[in-house]
Amino acid sequence: MIDLHVHLLPDWDDGAVTLEEARAMADIARRDGIMKIAVTPHIFRMTRNEGDWAGLADRTARFKEAAGEFPCEIYWGAEVFVQPDIVESLRGHDLTINGSAYIFIEFAAEALLPGAKEFLFDVMLEGFIPIISHPERNAEFQARPRLLYEIVKMNCLAQVTAKSILGGFGPEAKRAAEIFLKHNLAHIIASDAHDTGARPPRLRRAVEEAAKITGRAKAEALVTDIPQAILENREIGDWGEPEDPERGRKTWLIRLPWKK
Numbered sequence: 001m002i003d004l005h006v007h008l009l010p011d012w013d014d015g016a017v018t019l020e021e022a023r024a025m026a027d028i029a030r031r032d033g034i035m036k037i038a039v040t041p042h043i044f045r046m047t048r049n050e051g052d053w054a055g056l057a058d059r060t061a062r063f064k065e066a067a068g069e070f071p072c073e074i075y076w077g078a079e080v081f082v083q084p085d086i087v088e089s090l091r092g093h094d095l096t097i098n099g100s101a102y103i104f105i106e107f108a109a110e111a112l113l114p115g116a117k118e119f120l121f122d123v124m125l126e127g128f129i130p131i132i133s134h135p136e137r138n139a140e141f142q143a144r145p146r147l148l149y150e151i152v153k154m155n156c157l158a159q160v161t162a163k164s165i166l167g168g169f170g171p172e173a174k175r176a177a178e179i180f181l182k183h184n185l186a187h188i189i190a191s192d193a194h195d196t197g198a199r200p201p202r203l204r205r206a207v208e209e210a211a212k213i214t215g216r217a218k219a220e221a222l223v224t225d226i227p228q229a230i231l232e233n234r235e236i237g238d239w240g241e242p243e244d245p246e247r248g249r250k251t252w253l254i255r256l257p258w259k260k
């Protein structure tokens, strides 16, 4: 398996604190059957080193020296939090997954920014393919899953977190993850691991759970074929037509974005 979203870079964000912890996380991943990991440090959020690009380069270089002895192949990416001048940041820094067109974009947990679709369109105009990080943990995607459908129809991808599928982020996140899997709106399962305890890099149990919804072949592809295509900067093969999870729901009601 391939885990495309792991906070493995030591001493940068709220993920691994030390190189030893990063190595212990990689050991857990390997025992779970994960052979390849993409290291995805937070950019613009959850880091006390905000804006310290030289510090990021320095930590990355030091980690690369040690990572050759890790039990998993290590690749590089980032998880970029939305903020107004993101396009400039993407132009100036290599934040995509393994130098591909694919890039993790993270929205705040409580709401989407107004104009999220236009924002993503701007990112796509620069030649990037956004992968929405864990939409199932976002309150607005939970309440209005059609939003993710509309974004996927724009040719964006979405990553659901293994722990969400298993219920570890609460019933709403689990339910949303199931909806996205069922309607061809999730393309990747990743661990979004931060440590060896509460948020470890494990995928296998979540794949077994996802298989009950998507069938075995697709559940396996979520952690093998699709992440491999992303690492190689290839197109995603035919994944099945995205379906509108709210099809048939009456839409005349104007709801405030944070109400369910």
Ligand SMILES: [Fe+2]
Binding pocket: 005, 007, 079, 133, 192
């Ligand atoms: Fe993350």
